[in-house]
Amino acid sequence: MREPVCRYVYDLDGLAAHASRVVAALPWPCRMFYAMKANSAKPLLQTLAPLVAGFEVASGGELAKARAVSDAVPVLFGGPAKTESEIAEALRLRVERLHAESVLELHRISAVATRLGRTADVLLRVNLAGPFPAATIAMAGAPTQFGIEEAALPEAVRAATELPGIRLAGFHLHSLSNNLSAGAHLEMLELYRRKVTGWEAAFGLHCEVVNVGGGIGVDYTDPPERFDWAAFTRGLAALVRTFPEHWREIDFECGRFLVAACGSYVTEVLDVKRNHGTAYVLVRGGTHHFRLPVSWQHSHPFSVRPVDEWRLQAPRPELRAEPVTVVGELCTPKDVLARDVVVERVRPGDLLVFHQAGAYGWEISHHDFLSHPHPEHVFTPPPSWPLAGRLARLPPAGSRREPEPGRSASHVR
Structure with missing residues (x-):
């Protein structure tokens, strides 16, 4: 008996081409790290490792995944609540830097490093007062759990x-998430320049690294507004010429911006019906596979892929030229992927393709709620090239289809 279609599909060639363009446009001394929280699937990491400056991780588990790809890829370790065991593992596995988020965490890092006879390179993550441009999520300039507030900076330094x-x-400094304005992002980096040079003067510091975080956005409306990377990097080239020469690295940590477009979530329509005047499209899958839409409270863009074959000996209902709400198979009214989207025609047996699903899709979803089957994860083509230069050689993936995740088958002076 044929099971309904339900899969993530990742275009690794498209990912490599996009990441290469993004990295190539960065002016010296800027570097791009990949924030693994967006998607830590091994084939994506294998594809990105030769192209980016390294990976940014936020847990011991992500660090293990990074080291499974390469024992030489540079790794930055962030996150607001690191345990002693994570800090120890980070030092053992030679992370480049730890991002410290409180004075207590500095003491914790010091205690672990001293016990191990190591020295930890550290950046202080500062929660600036703002104001900042409008974005989907504010990481600073408002009460959040991230970083050290400016008032506490003297003690932290x-x-x-x-x-x-x-x-x-x-x-x-990572203040915004999902910002779509290149101009606003440049203004924010200019604020960072003023802040850090001011701290250098106030505390007698001589920084070598400034990490400006990620936060470059992806628009999930249809048609989408796109972050103008070309305009941003042209402005960035002029801006970095005003930075002190001793800032040898300006590091970016992008996740969503690098991988969102490479993934699609494809799911089969099981039923269409109306309830109390609303037209519903019910699919095999839902927010336990793809939680991003309900997490961000948006209708995720999708297209209908018609399938003419209909095997069931029953009438085939359809909806035509009207707003539909796309829901999954979970027993909760919150299982909504898109709401009030007009479609030309949709029927049971057709496929819905949710675009820009490569970031924060499977990664943030509650996979085993109601114990439904997991989706397939298809990577085309498999990564097969060796990592160049400073990176360890990687074995080629043996199949176009990988097992589903979790299943068998220098310094301040």
């Missing part, structure tokens, strides 16, 4: 420069 086992390399 003192701890980072006096505690044993720590070398302070600079500052980390």
